[in-house]
Amino acid sequence: MKVLGVDIGGTKIRMGVVDEDLNVHLDEQVPTTFPLYDSLEKEIKNVLEKHPDVERIGIGTHGFVDSKRGRVVYATDLLPGWSGTEVKEQLEQATGKLVRVDNDANVAALAEAKVGAAKEYERTVCLTLGTGLGGGIILDDYIVSGGPNGGAAEIGHMILYPNGHPCPCGHKGCFEQYVSGTALKRRIEEANLPYSPKELFLNADQDAEAKELIDAFTFDLAVIISSLQATFDMDCVVIGGGVSESAEYWFETLKEQLDDHLLNPIDVKVAEFGNEAGMLGASLLVLDQ
Structure with missing residues (x-):
């Protein structure tokens, strides 16, 4: 199985296609542009066209995140207009893929806990x-x-x-x-x-x-x-x-x-x-x- 991991930052978005053995099949960065959701959906669809075998999408983002709903509750001016965005709901409708969203520090911690310094x-x-x-x-x-x-x-x-x-x-x-x-x-x-x-x-x-x-x-x-x-x-x-x-x-x-x-x-x-x-x-x- 392959998934798409997306890391949203204030200046760039990093996207990687990764399989269950953590082999990375794509690793690319694009500038963060606004309105953010529109540009994010466009970039993700571009990746899915090149990698149609991607089954799921995981997203880490700056801000306070309701991880159950996949909604950005609050983001600072680092990501203007991002507060309130229903990321999971909108992306699942746009791509037909399962989507999970969490705070960027949480997903970085998950990497360290699962396969990094704290494994x-x-x-x-x-x-x-x-x-x-x-x-x-x-x-x-x-x-x-x-x-x-x-x-x-x-x-x-x-x-x-x-x-x-x-x-x-x-x-x-x-x-x-x-x-x-x-x-x-x-x-x-x-x-x-x-x-x-x-x-x-x-x-x-x-x-x-x-x-x-x-x-x-x-x-x-x-x-x-x-x-x-x-x-x-x-x-x-x-x-x-x-x-x-x-x-x-x-x-x-x-x-x-x-x-x-x-x-x-x-x-x-x-x-x-x-x-x-x-x-x-x-x-x-x-x-x-």
């Missing part, structure tokens, strides 16, 4: 440290997602510091305001350090202020992981996203911080998949049906 574990929390903080939770092969507002597992908007730094969601002190790539840039600016995030890690051995900032970042990340452990009692945490590309410089510090915070030891790993995680995870949404 040996049953309960996994994946943290994507990018522009914001994405989260995906896989418990005993079940994706924690959906909810009446599509907001389950929106880890980035849990509160770390009440009345802390303002977040675009409207709250203050959210997780993602302290451990995302954007948060690192803000910490550097507030400390008046002349570094990019990558340069910060490279200079930590020579610059005491840089090391202090990294210690604060890893402390906050350790507190977040500890809080999630108390909620989900996971076997493994997988850390992905752009910030994870520099993990060799701060991972040991994080593990030291975790020793003081965890209720029980857990394994913490760096994600195996990069940009392809969304497409592979979207494929797995329907390969598992």
Whole structure:
């Protein structure tokens, strides 16, 4: 069986035709254009014409998603006009194929849990440290997602510091305001350090202020992981996203911080998949049906 996995981002849409052995028969990217649904349907139909043996379609997208209905409950201005779109219903009518839709962080987590860094574990929390903080939770092969507002597992908007730094969601002190790539840039600016995030890690051995900032970042990340452990009692945490590309410089510090915070030891790993995680995870949404 072959399926089509689609990863919808703010600037590009990645599509892959994948079989049950996870062999990739097509992997292509197209620019994200608007109105989004119309362009998405057009691109998917183009793929189906070339690959008529595709039986199902899995989609991972930015935004709050009602995964049962396959509906985008809310998306930011990153995807204008996407909020409220009945993706599953419309695509099934247009293609005659079974369609499943979920949040992009959830499908990336599914890829790591099924065939990536956490494939040996049953309960996994994946943290994507990018522009914001994405989260995906896989418990005993079940994706924690959906909810009446599509907001389950929106880890980035849990509160770390009440009345802390303002977040675009409207709250203050959210997780993602302290451990995302954007948060690192803000910490550097507030400390008046002349570094990019990558340069910060490279200079930590020579610059005491840089090391202090990294210690604060890893402390906050350790507190977040500890809080999630108390909620989900996971076997493994997988850390992905752009910030994870520099993990060799701060991972040991994080593990030291975790020793003081965890209720029980857990394994913490760096994600195996990069940009392809969304497409592979979207494929797995329907390969598992």
